[in-house]
Amino acid sequence: MPSxxxxxxxxxxRLHRAEYASPKTPRIIETKSARYMAIDGAxxxxxxxxxxxxxxxxxxxxxxxxxSKADGRDYTVSKLEAIYDQAxxxxxxxxELPPEAWQWKFLIRVPDFIDDDALDRARAQLREKGKxxxxxxxxxxxxxEGVCVQMLHVGPYEEEGRTMEVMLAxxxxxxxxxxxxxxxxxxxxxxRVAPEKLKTILRLPVRPRGDD
Amino acid sequence: MEPKRTETQSDYAxxxxxxxxxxxxxxxxxxxxxxxxxxxxxxxxxxxxxFRGMVGESVKQHxxxxxxxxxxxxxxxxxxxxxxxxxxxxxxxxxxxxxxxRLVFGASPxxxxxxxxAVAPSxxxxxxxxxxxxxxxxxxxxxxxxxxxxxxxxxxxxxxAFVRHTGPYNEVGATWEQLxxxxxxxxxxxxxxxxxxxxxDDPEVTAPDRIRYDACITVDDTVEAEGEIGIQTIxxxxxxxxxxxxxxxxxxDTYAMLYGQWFAQSTHExxxxxxxxxxxxxxxxxxxxxxxxxxxxxxxx
Numbered sequence: 207m208p209s210x211x212x213x214x215x216x217x218x219x220r221l222h223r224a225e226y227a228s229p230k231t232p233r234i235i236e237t238k239s240a241r242y243m244a245i246d247g248a249x250x251x252x253x254x255x256x257x258x259x260x261x262x263x264x265x266x267x268x269x270x271x272x273x274s275k276a277d278g279r280d281y282t283v284s285k286l287e288a289i290y291d292q293a294x295x296x297x298x299x300x301x302e303l304p305p306e307a308w309q310w311k312f313l314i315r316v317p318d319f320i321d322d323d324a325l326d327r328a329r330a331q332l333r334e335k336g337k338x339x340x341x342x343x344x345x346x347x348x349x350x351e352g353v354c355v356q357m358l359h360v361g362p363y364e365e366e367g368r369t370m371e372v373m374l375a376x377x378x379x380x381x382x383x384x385x386x387x388x389x390x391x392x393x394x395x396x397x398r399v400a401p402e403k404l405k406t407i408l409r410l411p412v413r414p415r416g417d418d
Numbered sequence: 419m420e421p422k423r424t425e426t427q428s429d430y431a432x433x434x435x436x437x438x439x440x441x442x443x444x445x446x447x448x449x450x451x452x453x454x455x456x457x458x459x460x461x462x463x464x465x466x467x468x469f470r471g472m473v474g475e476s477v478k479q480h481x482x483x484x485x486x487x488x489x490x491x492x493x494x495x496x497x498x499x500x501x502x503x504x505x506x507x508x509x510x511x512x513x514x515x516x517x518x519x520r521l522v523f524g525a526s527p528x529x530x531x532x533x534x535x536a537v538a539p540s541x542x543x544x545x546x547x548x549x550x551x552x553x554x555x556x557x558x559x560x561x562x563x564x565x566x567x568x569x570x571x572x573x574x575x576x577x578x579a580f581v582r583h584t585g586p587y588n589e590v591g592a593t594w595e596q597l598x599x600x601x602x603x604x605x606x607x608x609x610x611x612x613x614x615x616x617x618x619d620d621p622e623v624t625a626p627d628r629i630r631y632d633a634c635i636t637v638d639d640t641v642e643a644e645g646e647i648g649i650q651t652i653x654x655x656x657x658x659x660x661x662x663x664x665x666x667x668x669x670x671d672t673y674a675m676l677y678g679q680w681f682a683q684s685t686h687e688x689x690x691x692x693x694x695x696x697x698x699x700x701x702x703x704x705x706x707x708x709x710x711x712x713x714x715x716x717x718x719x
Contacts (some may be wrong), residue, residue: 215702217702217703219703221701257609258610260609261608264608264609265605265607267607267609268601268602268605268607269605271602272598272599275599276603281702283607284706286609320676331605332605335605337605377481387441397610397612397699398696398712399698414719
């Protein structure tokens with residue numbers, strides 16, 4: 207908004223700037239374990255489940271934030287992230303699976319004081335306001351991805367494959383293989399930004415080849 | 419992108435030229451913006467942005483410069499005392515006149531009169547005061563290039579909850595806090611929630627303490643007004659939209675370009691306020707030069 211008031215708000219995106227690096231070429235980054243509010247689901251992006259799960263997560267994320275703010279602990283609601291677990295054997299082959307088979311986890315990073323108790327209170331508040339949704343399925347999770355290859359994808363979501371290929375080639379060159387689902391951090395608002403200009407950080411957890 | 423150099427531009431240029439002539443003929447009368455808007459057949463709301471966009475300076479700056487140029491003309495062409503010329507230019511104190519004169523001409527009034535070195539005053543549009551009976555001319559800026567990318571977007575009507583802010587733009591932060599806190603308490607944030615500002619005034623025209631701005635959040639039909647939180651529907655339809663990159667303080671330049679250049683070269687006319695501002699990133703974690711704002715101005719249908 208058009209004002210830059212000095213703020214002591216916790217801003218996790220800014221606090222963990224190094225983990226949200228968005229290089230134009232692949233880069234190896236080190237991530238620490240991170241706390242998220244999360245909800246799981248399966249199906250094509252934009253589908254009914256996808257939308258309902260997103261709504262539940264947003265409802266919880268903002269309700270918890272404003273309850274926390276009222277308690278004197280304010281923080282910025284972080285950007286939406288997603289991990290595509292996919293039933294695929296490795297991250298590269300997600301493109302070969304039909305979208306209906308995709309399994310994903312939506313994530314919004316939260317400060318340490320957002321715990322199960324805070325979630326319970328947010329759920330109670332949402333119900334009191336007459337809201338319905340999959341709020342019970344929103345959980346706090348800790349995710350530790352360790353070493354990752356990361357790169358900024360600019361363009362439509364459907365074209366992430368080409369950026370992913372660059373990242374996988376880079377990983378292979380460095381003697382690394384992907385493990386675990388690939389991670390997306392949504393920087394742009396797809397309702398306001400043209401598809402060819404959408405920015406998404408892609409993150410791929412990796413480990414040395416042959417290291418099991 | 420609209421075709422350039424259409425009849426609209428020469429039409430806009432003709433309307434602004436009428437204003438420039440009117441200003442030169444009434445340099446001492448301080449014609450108000452409503453009067454000038456009337457001369458140009460623009461609504462007072464849009465007139466100043468078109469003027470600034472095409473002439474490259476505000477009406478106030480233009481009038482001040484022309485008065486100084488007229489003073490220079492008299493310094494050269496007459497032997498009237500400097501104080502009388504200063505007074506005619508709108509300066510009661512000789513010092514203030516000298517200072518303003520030096521800024522524009524790079525020389526003091528007496529140096530100028532003695533034909534010492536002086537620079538020609540810069541005028542973005544090439545419009546100068548060169549004498550009482552010399553025809554007024556100007557070149558709309560920019561000559562041929564249109565450096566902004568404007569898209570015409572069809573927006574659906576949006577039902578919003580809003581808080582009205584009346585005052586300078588740089589103080590809208592508290593209004594946003596109030597709106598967001600209320601919306602948070604009522605669990606109104608979802609993945610499709612949109613926040614935007616609705617602007618009713620041109621900060622170059624309206625006094626800072628009277629600028630109206632609505633901080634808006636989209637809501638569904640079930641949400642009702644409460645206390646200072648109002649409900650309104652922002653009209654849908656075709657909007658000219660442009661991406662402003664940089665500090666919010668510079669939004670006025672983007673508006674000036676949109677009105678004075680794009681509208682002047684398109685076949686569209688700006689419609690009624692409000693214009694809308696969508697803030698694409700968060701000023702709390704973005705440096706001012708990286709801020710992105712989508713500006714939407716409704717087209718007259």
